[in-house]
Amino acid sequence: MPKQLGSLKCLKTLTNFVVGEGSGSSIRELGKLKNLSGALSISQLQNVIPPKDALNVGLRDKKYLDKLALEWAATTPRSESERILLESLRPHTSLKRLTIKSYGGGIFPNWVGHHSFSCITSIHLDECRNVCSLPPFGQLCSLKELSIIGLNGVVTVGREFCGNSSTGSSSIHPFGGLKVLRFEQMSGWKEWLSSSSAENEGGAFLDLKELCIRNCPKLTGGLPIHIHSLAKLLIDSCPKLVASLLRNQLGAMSGNARIALVELPSGRQKLEVRGVNEVASLEGIMDSNSRLQELQINYCESLVSLPWGGPLSALKSVRIKWSSKLELPIDTNYSSLETLSLRGSCDSLRFFPLELFPKLKDLTIVRCGNLECLTVPEQHERHLVISNIQIVGCDKFVSFPKGGLCAPSLTSLEVLYCRSLTLLPDKMHLLLPSLLTLRISGSGQMESFPEGGLPSNLNSLRISDGDKLFVNRIGWGLQNLSSLTTFEISGESEGVESFPEAGLLHTGLINLRIYHFRDLKSLDKNGFQHLTSLQKLDLGWCEKLEHMPEGACPPPFHL
Structure with missing residues (x-):
């Protein structure tokens, strides 16, 4: 970053500020830029020494910023000073989007998830590996999208996630406005507990449309969410997760197991099940009111039966791959x-x-x-x-x-x-x-x-690797197929030195492809002279071809 950046006192847009080491750019320079607006990313925050220098940034006073990203180096060790630094970088409550990446502290400061941030719609926590508990995001009434990735220190998600019931209007319905929730790459996560009585009564995640849980290998139990109301559900590489989607029947899934419930543009639902082993049946896969109309099953080698006559009776599309016992x-x-x-x-x-x-x-x-x-x-x-x-x-x-x-x-x-x-x-x-x-x-x-x-x-005919059929080609009757525009022949009998014979093809043919005729030496002039509509001739892997009669090849010739 250029030195004396703070002298640009009228600067309104600064998308990225990189904190330099030693005598490099000082984070204090940001404090002089009172009029910053829009999006701001501050990276290499491990270079802020001492952490309290961040107080001089004055993010709390920059009310025109609506998007803020705070990033440390990925190798930042756990330190109490990181918490002090993040506390000092508290933004104005008008913030709409927040990203925190590679934060090295063990807990987040209180402002992260505080109910006073009533305008925030999107939060991303990424690779904050030392954090052991989640902020009370459930009390953020405007939150629409929440992504939590790589928080390996989190073991249990419970009551603290929904927030304090004594705060604000969101107390009755935690996560009342949340549309998208993602958990990914959380290697230590074991439980997602039902967090409150409101949640049990259907009062939490009322408007959730998309839930994604990826690469959480220790997570077990159920999901405290009514998943049948989701438009999209993805559970991928979570071998111990027993989702209510399959009513506790997935206790022995492989490491690559995947369940996905996807909303199609028409409002229908598509269910994908992959790598579910040691399970013979998927009875109870959906309730009777399901909008499920597409089903895809991949690599479920132990699966024997599906409830075809029940909840799956309205299916419009079924795709099954590598499930031999089904x-x-x-x-x-x-x-x-x-x-x-x-x-x-x-x-x-x-x-x-x-x-x-x-x-x-x-x-x-x-x-x-x-x-x-x-x-x-x-x-x-x-x-x-x-x-x-x-x-x-x-x-x-x-x-x-x-x-x-x-x-x-x-x-x-x-x-x-x-x-x-x-x-x-x-x-x-x-x-x-x-x-x-x-x-x-x-x-x-x-x-x-x-x-x-x-x-x-018939307008397109492709024939390959059929030696016996090729021998009787004169009897195919192709010369009578007036609609045939494309003919492809490939890998046929050895010993054919000239092709095609006179009268074999209809005069209206437009595209002709001849491949893998190993002994073909010439194109038959008599076979081509009546192909007055031919526009494209493709020849491939005809190594012995030597003679091409004049006028046989149209301008777009490909060899």
Whole structure:
């Protein structure tokens, strides 16, 4: 900081003041700047010697400051002098936002959390590692956001947190205006006690919308908050925390366990559960009045069941990942579900009955090792509204519904690395009139497309790693697909030296991609001469390609 800063007596804005060592900038210079307003950060406060020099700053008289940050070096040792210094830096009660970082004292001075600070809306305490108890923040009637991070010395949060019942209007409802509360990286915290009778009666945290508790490994017990009223709840890496969200069923969570309840823009709720082990069921996960409509479960290897028919009956979206023991009952009607994603989960699932999902639009099934087929009774065929199906890495998957998949709204179908599958759905050209995108990869047993060919509205076709299918490419009927604009072919049969053959592709094709043709030596002039609409040609990993006929390549050529 420049010397003699205090001579700028009319200065109104000073965002950061760094206290120098020895003969450097003196904190006394701030005392001469009477007109400071807006935001002020004072850092390197460990350099203030003696601490009482801070009295000369006169922060208590600077009523135009609305944001104040006080910061020490991270290595500041515990010292009584730090408390004296912070006491001397008491700001004016009109302050709105306060941050205290790396404070080395064992307790905060009385002004931190004092009810006279009636305008304060935001407080952040960060890395104050020696502090052993929290200020009475509950009596700050205007407080909206409170973050407490890295206070490792705090073991118990209790009555002192809510404040003295004899002070001010906030006594009946501690934290009455608080919207966001965060506790993070508090390695010594063990208990969060119900702090007052008002809290037990629902009088505390009345307006709380977001609660975040991260990396508090010793915290156990419950939460003295009615969490069903929250818009967002995040509990992450708190292995001993038994939250009322799951009614004391999470006593054996892994170190990476996470529970998150998130408010979506539409006002719906999304619940995320991750790494919850040694628990077989999540019965009681939400009450009957829950607005829960999205559920995500990740890495819950011991989880077997969910209350599908009860509180979860209104779910619109379910995403389950790496929870192999979890069962998807086939005697339940998933009447509201619109999106379902299963990844490395539900190993007991052999048949997927589409008729149980009357509103399902998006289905993704990845690496469900025992899945054999999709089924739907004939009487339910016309009622399917599904628009996207993706099946990946299901080695035992062999068939679609017998007689074809009647899905008039289906726009995208992807079947990837299902090595036992021999046929796509029958009568695709009739039963899938809306299909726009088809992707087939790694289905080595598939030899041909269904009788009747592909749907006429198809505009994107991607085929890879299907040697047997590629052999019969002349019979694909692509030349009849007038809507096809994008065609990608990759990793096909060895020995193909020229491609594409004459008449293989429709003249309206716009994008052509050819990848991993190891023996390809030339592009067939006869195959290109009718592609008058071609705008983009991509070639990749065709190491032996030598000849490209004149006029074959449009201007945006990529190799």
